[in-house]
Amino acid sequence: SLRVNGEERTFDGDPTMPLMWYLRDDLGMTGTKFGCGVALCGACTVHLDGEAVRSCAVQMGDVGGKSVVTIEGLDPHGQHPVQVAWRNYGVPQCGYCQAGQIMQAAALLKKTPAPTDDEIKNAMSGNLCRCGCYQRIHAAIRSIAQGA
Amino acid sequence: MTHYRSDERPIITNVSRRGMVKGVVATGGLILAAQFPAIRGALAYPTGASAMPHGVVSDPHVFVSIAPDGIVSIVAHRAEMGNGAARTSLPMIVADELEADWSKVRIVQSPGDEEKYGNQDTDGSRSIRHFIQPMRLCGASARHMLEQAAAKRWGVDISEVEAENHEVVHRGSGRKLGYGALAKDAAKLPTPPADKVKQKDEKAFRYMGKGNIGIVDLYDITTGGTTYGQDVKLPGLMFAVVARPPVVGGKVKSYDASATMKIPGVVKVTTIAPTSEPNKYAPLGGVAVIAKNTWAAIRGRKTLKIVWDDGPNKSYDSKTYKAMLQSHVRKPGKLERNRGDAMKALASAKKVITAEYYAPHLAHATMEPPAATARKSSSGIWEVWAPLQSPGNARGDIAKTLGVKPEQTVVHETLLGGGFGRKSKCDYALEAALLSKAMDGAPVKVVWTREDDIRHDFYHTVTVDRFEAGLDDNGKVVAWRHRSAAPTFMSNFVPDPKHPSAIELGMGWVDAPFNIPNIRMESGEAPSEVRIGWFRSVNNVMHGWSTQSFIAELADALGRDQKDFLLEMIGPARIVDPRKEVTTKFWDYGEPFETFPIDTARLRNVTELVAKRAGWGRKLPEGHALGIAAHRAFVSYVATVVEVAVDKDGTYTVPRVDTAFDCGFCVNPERVHSQTEGAAVMGLALARYGAITFKDGRVQQGNFDDFQITRIDESPLEVRTHIVEHGIDVHPSGVGEPCLPPFAPALCNAIFNATGKRIRDLPIGQQIKI
8 A cells, every 4th residue: 555645545455556557557647757767867857755766667666655745735726835836947848758847856855945046957957848847947956046 | 938827728629629529519608600602801012832733722611619608719720830820820820810818718529621711731831831821811810790780789880999908999978898708799790801901000909929828738738738730639549550561552462460469458450552653642551450559569569570572772872772762863864944055154154163972861759649539429420539630631642542521520639749740641540440340340549669760751852962063253153053862752643753743842942042043953864762751841951951061151252151141142132033044933832922922032031140149250269150041942041050060070069040031921939930940959969969760671760769869968058039120011931941051051050160170971970079
């Protein structure tokens, strides 16, 4: 059993199934995106016991008793400071990678409320965006860091 | 960085999501009902839209509905893949002319149906330039109908009333009626003739040209509420992955699925028939594993034992193919453009400078790999949900593949997690249709993994460009011979074309605007052994890079400033007309040449503007240098200055990028900024890393480890966009694609200026590493 966005869930399927496919296919929580399947792009980033992880690289057999937060559960009203900053800066283009970007940024700011420019770049370097929204991703995170 | 107010309207996406699943009729409280045939109003100036299949539709009965509570629903009929044109900017044009309050506007995504909505083929950077006129007319017509309804209600002449901010006002008495109260009466009126409808003066624009509204899906994107093709959910949905032939044109000789069927969750293993080339966007064929979840399907596929017959393309090899292209541009080819006598001028030139450039295949690598879902509904209609750049066209292909009439299909358009040309080809939707059919119409989603995406793309073409420039005694370029060889995307449609089509010729090659008396352009033979597609900006990517690099090379050879020499090559302000010089009918991005001529004044202007704003010639830290490039593409004019910083070991970063952009009247400047920022990131990716290579007919890359794209820690973060401001009288032109081509040559020119190393092979890779 595990908790997903505060809700108790039980799973008795294939223990090698990545958390990402459980979220997307079994629970229908498609906010967590499939991008590469091998932890190279960060589109599937969720929080596992508060840490940002690539849910495509976490097996269901390893999440027993743990707590998962996805983009759908980051804030009940979509008002997490990262989500608000993303909207203020008009970050997304196609939007596909943005849930992963937001989850990664939220984890960074939780641990490091006022990251430097290099800390932002390091923390976000595992999250790919093909449209190329990096300037605004960086600016949006910096705006929160400077407000902190 | 552009800031604008946060716009959070969750309701909008509820409507659109419902529309996405059930079609337009599900919005509820529809007041304006579609009448047929829809009005196709006359337009003030001609565009290429009228030559596109099904042209344009401007009828508000098709695009606009108003509910009794005043909520205005506007249909988005084109594909939204990230530039905001389809779901934000075009509806914004309607809303502006309608005098609608944007907070009361909802977006409804149309299904694929070009007879009803007009052309839906979302590529070629056409959405705004083809649809600003019909969408303005659409909004203005709806406003006129609301005014008519109010005038009738009050018993006054229509000249006494005026629509303003979601209500109609009677000027004499100050009486007002909201749009919701008028909608029912207005809906009964016929669409007024275009000449009776007054479009706004641009001074009265509320949204056009302002950049004051966010994209409509912003809230949902930031909360995980969007539905892309990969995200479609249906009751009883099954999930499929396909083992496709590793070589294009290959087929399954035999397969053994006994281990696969033992994987828990696997439901069925079936084949998709191979296709013979050329066959448009037909699936490649292969063995499909259908399962209760995607993971089981992926696991199952790994256990398949397949013996492939690789077919005719099994020896395709990027190294030997490159050598072949090189040999073809070192001898005379098919004449494509001729001005004066370049052969004679080269023979008598004081000096001839020659250079060859090579750029390999690229994969689109949209962050959303292709995916599609299909089922047969209880009423016998085939339904497909997919991220399609051309949903109307795909509908025809889906119907044909299933052997039914288009009317027996509904193609629901999802959001696209990136397109860049890949999702112009609907092979994945056809796979879904075939697999659902194999499951007696049960809902099946085909998921492409990243490896599937990288290895089974319609690739950006591979090109060799060879230049020979003849210089006279005064250092003037008197002759220019440009030979090019690249496989053509026409190979998807006709057998063995070998030479580029008019469309490919027109993208940054035979449209070259240079002020040179003798020009000769020849294409070398290039057979296609893979599926060639179109990648954002298409052949402009290569020709823009090679041409703008070579011009800088000439400047260096002559000891001239690269920017001044570029301006000299562009020459004085004039209209350049290649139509009499080309051997294949000139293609000006599908536009009437008179509407969108090649205007060197505008190309000069962006070049001078970007040089000024970037501080061309400014003092720079050690290891830093600037490079410049200018290019016309999709009838827009763009120039870029890249600042590069090269360390002693050859590691380089891009501290700053300046781009001057002339896209005519700029409907949504905020999204033009975002497109330009993104183009710097994508431009850097293709210049630094971009290469898909083949060996034994097989793609050698598979994921983001060996097909790398730019990450944030190496991305240009300071990207300044300088939009050339125009009024509505300068027709809007392309945005999404034209900002890309100048980046790579500006970068390579900067690298040369910093290191003395001229890049003639892309990607740059380790070439400047020390």
